Amino acid sequence: MIVYKDLEKKTAVVTGSGKRTGIGSAIAEKLASCGANIIIADLGKTSVGDTIKTGTWEEMEDIAGSLAGKYGVKTLAVNLDVTDKTLISRMIDSIRKQFERVDILCNNAGASFGVPDAAHTYNEDAWMRTIDVNLHGIFRVSRAVIPLMTGTGGTIINTASRAGKKPPLFNGAYAVAKAGVIMLTKVMATELAGVGIRVNAICPGQIMTDLERWRFGLEAEVYGTTIEEREKEMCKTIPLGRIGTPAEVANLVAWLASDESSYITGQAMNVTGGQLMEL
Numbered sequence: 001m002i003v004y005k006d007l008e009k010k011t012a013v014v015t016g017s018g019k020r021t022g023i024g025s026a027i028a029e030k031l032a033s034c035g036a037n038i039i040i041a042d043l044g045k046t047s048v049g050d051t052i053k054t055g056t057w058e059e060m061e062d063i064a065g066s067l068a069g070k071y072g073v074k075t076l077a078v079n080l081d082v083t084d085k086t087l088i089s090r091m092i093d094s095i096r097k098q099f100e101r102v103d104i105l106c107n108n109a110g111a112s113f114g115v116p117d118a119a120h121t122y123n124e125d126a127w128m129r130t131i132d133v134n135l136h137g138i139f140r141v142s143r144a145v146i147p148l149m150t151g152t153g154g155t156i157i158n159t160a161s162r163a164g165k166k167p168p169l170f171n172g173a174y175a176v177a178k179a180g181v182i183m184l185t186k187v188m189a190t191e192l193a194g195v196g197i198r199v200n201a202i203c204p205g206q207i208m209t210d211l212e213r214w215r216f217g218l219e220a221e222v223y224g225t226t227i228e229e230r231e232k233e234m235c236k237t238i239p240l241g242r243i244g245t246p247a248e249v250a251n252l253v254a255w256l257a258s259d260e261s262s263y264i265t266g267q268a269m270n271v272t273g274g275q276l277m278e279l
Contacts, residue, residue, distance in 0.1 A: 001033070004259075007104075012038055012103065013106065014041065014106040015108050015141060018063065020055070023246045027253045041079075061077045102148040104156075110137075116169070117172075153196025154197050155256065158184070159181075159204070160201040198262075198265040203271065
């Protein structure tokens with residue numbers, strides 16, 4: 001396992017990191033293993049809507065506590081809804097009290113509502129909510145955190161998606177939001193380069209999370225088959241022949257946060273096992 005020593009004593013905010021089976025938790029673990037202090041930021045509720053599961057407050061505290069104990073880093077768990085400016089402000093106040101600054105911001109929180117549905121029949125409220133969480137949430141959180149970065153620089157990594165480059169069927173709001181995340185990343189990278197803040201995006205493909213398992217279950221019902229068969233069919237579209245893991249996404253994030261990628265900004269990097277090869 002590669003450990004980036006330059007991340008030691010840095011402070012990282014990771015949104016959407018309150019569930020052990022998610023990409024956010026894997027990112028938090030990887031950064032902590034490099035010696036970074038970690039803010040676990042998530043909703044702290046059992047569910048949002050009918051299908052999107054999030055970590056409970058107890059799970060968030062447990063993740064923060066286990067990272068502190070395992071890696072000897074400082075941690076903090078905070079309730080965060082990226083659509084709520086009041087909760088974002090409270091998070092910033094909590095960070096200011098316990099940490100001097102923020103060096104790394106991982107905008108990982110995301111959700112999809114109203115699926116499956118075509119764009120021309122999509123429920124408008126579900127469409128707007130999906131855009132608000134995935135795109136506007138990154139704008140809000142970044143705007144709040146960046147003042148804690150200015151002075152000595154930092155890195156921002158936004159979680160986009162393969163869907164932001166190649167649209168999936170009947171999940172249009174999510175695809176549009178993630179395409180917006182890619183462009184927002186480029187805008188931020190251009191505007192923040194002068195103050196020493198690098199901004200990049202990651203574009204995961206099929207990663208084995210709860211959401212991916214839910215997708216296979218939904219497809220199995222539609223096609224009248226099993227979850228295992230749907231996974232096998234998906235793997236046929238991936239040159240490396242398998243579903244990725246959250247840890248593999250986290251490895252890219254840590255590299256982007258480290259000085260090893262010091263000349264890279266404004267990029268949207270694929271983590272898809274070759275399923276998507278376009279830039």
